[in-house]
Amino acid sequence: MLSTQRSLATAQLGRNSLQKIFESRTPLREAALESFRRRNAVLDAIFYDIGKVTHEEAxxxxxxxxxxxxxxxxxxxxxxxLQLCNTVEDFATAGGADVRILAVAGVGSSALGAAAFARNVADAFKVVVAAVVSGYGLADLLTEALGGWFWFGTLNRLRHQFEGLDDMSRALNRPETLSPPTSPVELGRVSLDTRMVMALLSDKRFSFSLVTGHSKGNLVISEALYELKKLPAIEQAIPGDKFWIVTLSAAVAMPPRYRKIIDVMGTIDGFGALNSTPGIPIEKPYPLRWHHTNTDLPFHLPVTKVFEELRAERNVTI
Known part of the structure; x- marks a missing residue:
């Protein structure tokens, strides 16, 4: 448990000071989100194996x-x-063409949790993993206040009604765009995390063999794939059996054309069951495991072990 506490403390101490907030290009936005950012890091300390993130990375x-x-x-x-990339181009420059696994975390929605989840997956396959931060912006303020991190299946739809707030904030205050250049931003109310997953999956420079999410991250993946259906020319270039999709702790519907899907969930994970699409069978139930993946806590879902077993049992390869 000490490793979790140390990583969380290091991240919290590294947060922006008030001076840096007011010196930023979007001081009101930064100040409004700061308390939620700190809270989300605490959530990720519960739900993710952040002890696997080094102090320097934190x-x-x-x-x-x-x-x-x-x-x-x-x-x-x-x-x-680990390395941080703002855009798809940054990712390509950093060697993205050689990365075969894409991961999306959820729940607390912070880079700390995303890094921890990706590291668990990376340790199973002994390769580098790309993680998309599922984020926290102005559009999340209302839904998070209503408990959006918990009721993500329902309130995420409400979140999209306010995505324009983030787009307006960036347009007014940031000359550079955070939206990847290959992302179909004209689709309207599509969140930045979903846009980024769409861009990565549709970019011919990258070739992922495994796409995986935990909790709300599965919803981001699902939304990205369903949005790509609205762009047939792009979607048809992605073979339906190109990559495995492994969902952890929430079984969310994916477009039928994607056939290599495995849903994993702990047998006492009422949180995940509540946010799952009704009628989807859990192919790999884990006895006496709950929603969190933090190995410092009891009843955790052991992500690294899960993927090691999937490699052996289901021939999930990269």
Whole structure:
């Protein structure tokens, strides 16, 4: 448990000072979101294995705790530090063409949790993993106040009604765009995390063999794939059996054309069951496991072990 506490404390100490908030290009936005960012890091300390994130990495991700749509390049434990990428182009420059696994975390929606989840997956396959931060922006204020991190299946739809707030904030205050250049931003109310997943999956420079999410991250993946259906020319270029989709702790419907799907959930995970699409069978139930993946806590879902078993049992390869 000490490793979790140390990583969380390091990240919290690395947060922006009030001076830096007021010196930023969007001081009102930053100040409004700051308390939620800190809270989400605490949530991720409960739900994710953040003890696997080094102190240096925790400090590196601290200013990015809620930067929705950011890409993290996360190597296995002991194989070097993670890298932060603002855009698809940054990801390509950092070696994205060689990355075969895409991961999206949820619940607290911070870079700290995303890094921890990706590291668990990276440790199972001994390769680098790309993680999209599922984020926290102005559009989330209302839904988070209503408990959006918990009722993500229902309130996420409400969240999209306010995505324009984030777009307006960036247009007024940031000359550079956080939306990837290949993202179909004309689709309207599509969140930044969903746009980024769409861009990565549809970009011909990248070739993912496994796409995985935990909790709300599965909803982001589902939304990205369903939005791509609205762009047939792009979607048809993605073979239905190109990559495995593994959902952890929430079984969310995916477009039928994607056939290599495995849903994993703990047998006492009422949280995940509540937010799952009705009627989807759980192919790999884990006895006496709850929603969290933090190995410092009892009844955790052991992400690394899950993928090691899937490699052996289902031939999930990259």
């Amino acid at each position: 400090r590196e991700t601290a200013p990015w705790l809620a930067r929705e749509g950011t890409i993290l390049i996360v190597p296995p434990s002991g194989a070097g530090p």
